[in-house]
Amino acid sequence: MPASTVVPTPSAPTGTRRTSRFTLKDLVLIVVLGVVFGFLYWALVQAWTGLSILLGPAGDLAQHVLLGGWLLVAPIAVAIVRTRFAGVIAEVIASVIEVVFLGSAVGPMLLVAAAIQGVGSELPFALRRYTSFGWGSYALSGLLGAGFVFVFSAFRSGWYGQDLFFLRLAIQLASGVILGGLLAKVIVDALAKTGVVDNFAIGRALHAQARG
Amino acid sequence: MSWVGAVAASPLSRRNPTVKLALLFLVSLLLLVVFDPVTPGVLYLLGLAAVLGFARIPARTLLLAHLPFVGFALGILVVNALSRPGEVLVDLPPIRVSVEGLVVGSALALRSMAIGILSIGFIATTDPVALMTSLHQHARLSARVTFAVLAGYRMLQQLPREWQVIRQAQSVRSPLRARGGTRFGVRAFGTAAFALLVVSLRRGERLSQSLESRGLGRGPRTVWRPVPLGPADGLLLVCALGAVLLVMFVVGALGLSLGPDTLF
Numbered sequence: 001m002p003a004s005t006v007v008p009t010p011s012a013p014t015g016t017r018r019t020s021r022f023t024l025k026d027l028v029l030i031v032v033l034g035v036v037f038g039f040l041y042w043a044l045v046q047a048w049t050g051l052s053i054l055l056g057p058a059g060d061l062a063q064h065v066l067l068g069g070w071l072l073v074a075p076i077a078v079a080i081v082r083t084r085f086a087g088v089i090a091e092v093i094a095s096v097i098e099v100v101f102l103g104s105a106v107g108p109m110l111l112v113a114a115a116i117q118g119v120g121s122e123l124p125f126a127l128r129r130y131t132s133f134g135w136g137s138y139a140l141s142g143l144l145g146a147g148f149v150f151v152f153s154a155f156r157s158g159w160y161g162q163d164l165f166f167l168r169l170a171i172q173l174a175s176g177v178i179l180g181g182l183l184a185k186v187i188v189d190a191l192a193k194t195g196v197v198d199n200f201a202i203g204r205a206l207h208a209q210a211r212g
Numbered sequence: 213m214s215w216v217g218a219v220a221a222s223p224l225s226r227r228n229p230t231v232k233l234a235l236l237f238l239v240s241l242l243l244l245v246v247f248d249p250v251t252p253g254v255l256y257l258l259g260l261a262a263v264l265g266f267a268r269i270p271a272r273t274l275l276l277a278h279l280p281f282v283g284f285a286l287g288i289l290v291v292n293a294l295s296r297p298g299e300v301l302v303d304l305p306p307i308r309v310s311v312e313g314l315v316v317g318s319a320l321a322l323r324s325m326a327i328g329i330l331s332i333g334f335i336a337t338t339d340p341v342a343l344m345t346s347l348h349q350h351a352r353l354s355a356r357v358t359f360a361v362l363a364g365y366r367m368l369q370q371l372p373r374e375w376q377v378i379r380q381a382q383s384v385r386s387p388l389r390a391r392g393g394t395r396f397g398v399r400a401f402g403t404a405a406f407a408l409l410v411v412s413l414r415r416g417e418r419l420s421q422s423l424e425s426r427g428l429g430r431g432p433r434t435v436w437r438p439v440p441l442g443p444a445d446g447l448l449l450v451c452a453l454g455a456v457l458l459v460m461f462v463v464g465a466l467g468l469s470l471g472p473d474t475l476f
Contacts, residue, residue, distance in 0.1 A: 024356050024429055025420040031364035032416035036409050039371045061291075093361065099331070101340055101365055107327035108237045109244070156244065157288060158320050160475045163295045190406065196413045 026081045029200065034094035037073050042102045044069075061164065064171040068179025071145040074121035075138055075184035080191070082130040082201035087122030088115060109156060113149055120148030121180065138185040139177050146176025219339045222268035228445040229343035230350045235452055236327075236334050242456055243323050248470035249315065251463045252322035258455060259329040269336050277336075281328035285321035292317030316474055340365055346439040356429045363419050367412060378407050 022030075073094045074087035095114035099107070124140040125132070150172050154160055159168055191197050192206060219225050224232070243252060263269060269277075298312030344362050347353040382404060383394045463469045 022356075024360070024424050025417065027356055027360040028363060028416045028420035028423070029413065031360045032367065032412050033409075035364040035368045035371070036405075036412045039368060039375075040405050040408075043375075093364075096361070097364065097368065100335070100338070100343060101368055107324075107331045108233070108240050109327070111237075155472070155475075158247070158292060158316050158475055161296060162292065163297065164291075187406070187409075191410070191413070194410050196410050196417075199417065 022081070022083055022086075026083060026086070026200070029080065029197075030077050030086060030090045031093055033073050033077055033090055034097050038094050038097040038102060041070070041098065061168065061171070064168055065175055066179070067146060067149075067172050068142055068175035068177070068181070068183070071117055071121050071142055071176060071180030072184050072187070074118045074145060075125070075141045075181065076188055076191075078122055078125045078130070078141075079133050079184070079188045080197050080200050080202045082205070084126070084130075085122070087125070088118035091115065091118030091121070113152055113156075116152050117145045117149035121145035133185075133188075135182065135185060138181040140181070142176040142178070142181025142184070143173055144176075145180055146172050219337060220268055222266060222337055224263075224266040224333060225337040225339075226444075227337075227448050228350065228439060228441045229338045229346040231441070231445040231449055232334050232338060233343070235449055236330050238453060239330060239456055240327050242460070243326060245472055246323065246460070246469070247316060247319050247472060247474040248463065248468055249318040249322050250468045251460055252319060252326040254459050254463070255456060256322055256326040256329055258459070259326055259333065262452075263329055263333040263336075267333050267337050269332070273336070274332065277332045278328070281324050285324045285328075288324065289314075289317040289321040292320065312474075315470070319470070319474075342439050345435055345437065346441075349435060349439060350441055354429075355433050359423060359428055360420075363416075363423070367415065367419075371408070371412070374411060375404070375408055378404050378411075 071091075073090045077090035078087040091114040092111060095110045099110055121141045121144065123144050124137050128137065150169060154165075154168075159165055162168075188202070192202055195203075197203050198207075239255075243255070246252060263274070293309045293313040294307065296310050296313030296316060298310035300308060301311050301314065302309040341362060344353075344358045344365075348355055348358040379396075382400060383396075386394045386400070388394060460469070
């Protein structure tokens with residue numbers, strides 16, 4: 001993406017990028033993302049709980065297949081808002097909505113897990129100073145998000161010392177890259193095309209890019 | 213649960229939401245380093261007694277709320293029993309149950325039960341609006357964040373209806389199958405989910421404009437219906453934490469406690 005070669009002009013705020021302060025609009029967008037994904041997860045989990053009880057031990061393994069889906073909020077929020085900590089805050093707010101408003105009984109440790117995976121998902125974008133949003137960055141985001149939270153969940157759920165440890169890790173990382181990374185780019189690009197995020201950092205960047 | 217019905221009056225519902233949340237968080241953190249089945253088992257029973265005594269949840273609701281985490285707990289127990297190396301208890305190929313697996317598995321299963329019952333107690337006795345107000349008053353969360361989350365909460369209440377409308381609009385246009393119904397596969401779920409996302413983002417933008425036009429985030433604010441924080445809340449915190457620490461201490465003194473090194 002040649003966004004970094006754009007010449008800053010007085011009318012285009014992309015030249016003097018602020019990556020440290022949220023506007024109220026950004027916060028509401030992050031909350032809305034958390035709410036919608038929280039609702040969709042909740043709908044899926046309703047179907048999922050029955051299935052996982054039927055599957056028994058296999059259901060415990062199958063959670064890693066879908067793990068990447070839980071990471072989606074962070075890269076989407078980062079890509080649209082392009083502000084520091086957007087990914088972490090988006091994950092934490094999504095988990096608050098799940099625990100407090102939708103009544104998930106997994107408990108408050110979900111908040112900690114969310115913060116950890118948010119850090120992992122946001123890191124690749126932060127290292128490139130929120131200017132690089134190619135397939136590679138998204139894939140790395142999913143990989144790190146899934147990897148970071150694995151270390152925490154493995155301790156919490158006692159996966160260390162199990163025969164299945166490396167199988168779990170492999171499935172979870174693959175899921176992170178595909179569902180939590182690449183799928184996020186597909187969604188972000190589709191959202192940008194609808195014009196609904198034109199008034200956010202992503203819209204300004206695309207606009208500047210189209211003119212430059 | 214909390215978004216379906218109003219919170220019924222009970223001793224626990226009168227306590228400060230921030231204190232209850234902090235308590236839930238602290239107990240979960242303490243349980244994170246416990247790997248024996250006795251401590252979480254006792255704490256589950258204590259939690260159940262407290263919820264029955266102080267939360268006034270109907271028995272049926274309480275039982276139904278158990279379903280998700282009992283299923284989760286069973287899964288953890290079975291996987292650990294079957295997949296953890298150690299002293300073999302049952303050996304019927306391909307099934308092999310180890311003593312270590314059974315101990316760690318039941319410990320983790322009971323931990324999720326203990327956290328689960330406390331979460332139920334918290335959710336069933338806490339009004340989300342009061343929680344956000346209290347977090348603003350007592351945890352110094354900025355008004356912009358709490359208002360954004362509350363706006364999200366209102367939106368969440370409308371989402372099921374929105375989802376239904378989108379699904380109905382889609383099924384009207386989709387081809388009928390031989391038996392008269394329409395298909396609802398992964399692809400249809402994806403389309404409906406994306407439509408829901410776009411509609412909600414639009415509404416969110418309008419919402420933030422109206423919040424800003426009312427001057428939210430400019431200077432300090434007063435609170436409508438402030439949430440009280442009193443000595444009884446301190447008492448709750450001290451008693452509950454004291455009970456948890458006492459159980460951990462007694463179990464340790466009896467020589468029954470196990471730490472994280474059990475895993476390795």
